[in-house]
Amino acid sequence: MILEICANSYQSALNAQSAGAHRIELCSELSVGGITPSFGLIKEVIQNTRIPVFVLIRPRSGDFCYSDEEFEIMKSDIQYCKEIGCSGIVSGVLTPTNEIDLERTQALIELSKPLAFTFHRAFDCVANPTKSLEQLISLGADRVLTSGQKTLAIEGLDALQKLNKQAADRIIILPGSGINATNAAVFKNSRFLEIHTSASVKILPNEVQLPSMFDTIQTVSDIDCIKNIVNVIN
Template sequence: MILEICANSYQSAKNAQTAGAKRIELCSELSIGGTTPSYGLITKVIHELDIETFVLIRPRSGNFYYTDAEFEIIKKDIQICKDLGCHGIVSGLLNEDNTIDLKRTRELIELSKPLPFTFHRAFDVVPNTNTALEQLIDLGVERILTSGQQHKAINGLKTLKELNKQAKNRIIILSGSGISSKNAKAFKEAGFDEIHSSASKVIITETSNYFGNTPQTVSSVKEIKAILKVIADEV
């Protein structure tokens, strides 16, 4: 079973590598669902670390229906990631009614080639997961990051198992959201090949300005190792 770590910083990415995770999804601003990381962060991770790095391409928080200007930004960011040597792209587009934007998603997949394309958690707001799954298979998406349309993946496990059964090895169902060493075994036992976790710990720092106590999250080496032990059946 592959563990992908959602890394929100260089330190998180480094911790994922140190702990032995297979892959990271590099992003920023996890508290709002993740956005595209900076050029500087992507460059440092790719040049200084060896871990397989997929990059989230999402220009802003909020819905997944983008203007033409935002779509151009997404395409430019994908090209930058390819030029920098990233290993995969994580993105997704919906129509105003939350169905898959087939035309523009296909364009992003073609632009991303030869890199694998993961359709992100925009999938968790589509009105019909069965239809959307078949559409993404037809488009050539390699994997779908999803919580089973629940806030936490453990609560969406029934739907996730149904999607995995429907996929029939034609696409990877990457379960994610709230997965930890406490519940990872459930996904292993359910037959998933990959899981996604931030494995975060919160760091509180005292500040002397009007921001007050500003929490910071970082992927924890200890928690990543604990998850890896669970899915390796060592505990």
């Protein structure tokens, strides 16, 4: 089983590798569901890690419907990731009615080639997951990151198992959200090939007190948490 760590920083990426994770999904700002990391962060992680790095391409928080300008930014970011040596792209676009935007998602998949393409958790917003999965298979996506349309993947296990059966080796179902050493074996025993988690812990604040408007919780992917999951799935 492959363990993908959602790393929100340079340190999180290094911790993922040190602890034995098999792949990194690199992003920023997990508190808003993740957005595209800076070019500088992507470069440093690529240069200083040996495991595959997939990069989240999401220009902002909020919904997954993008303006023409935002879509151009996404394409530019994918091009950079290809040039810098990333192994995969994590992205996707929805319509205002929460269906797969077939034209734009197809464009992102084609632009990403030959890199692997993961359709991200926008999938958990779609109105018809069965139909949407078939569409993503037709478009050529390699995997779908999903919690089974629940807050936590363990809560969406039944839906995830149905999607995995429907996928039938045509696309990888990548369960994610709240997976840890306590429940990781459930997903392995359910015959999922991969799992996704941030395995994060809060970073204790510095002694310097910031005004409340800047007082957001910082997290980092934890070496011990990751090692514990690796031990379970191995």
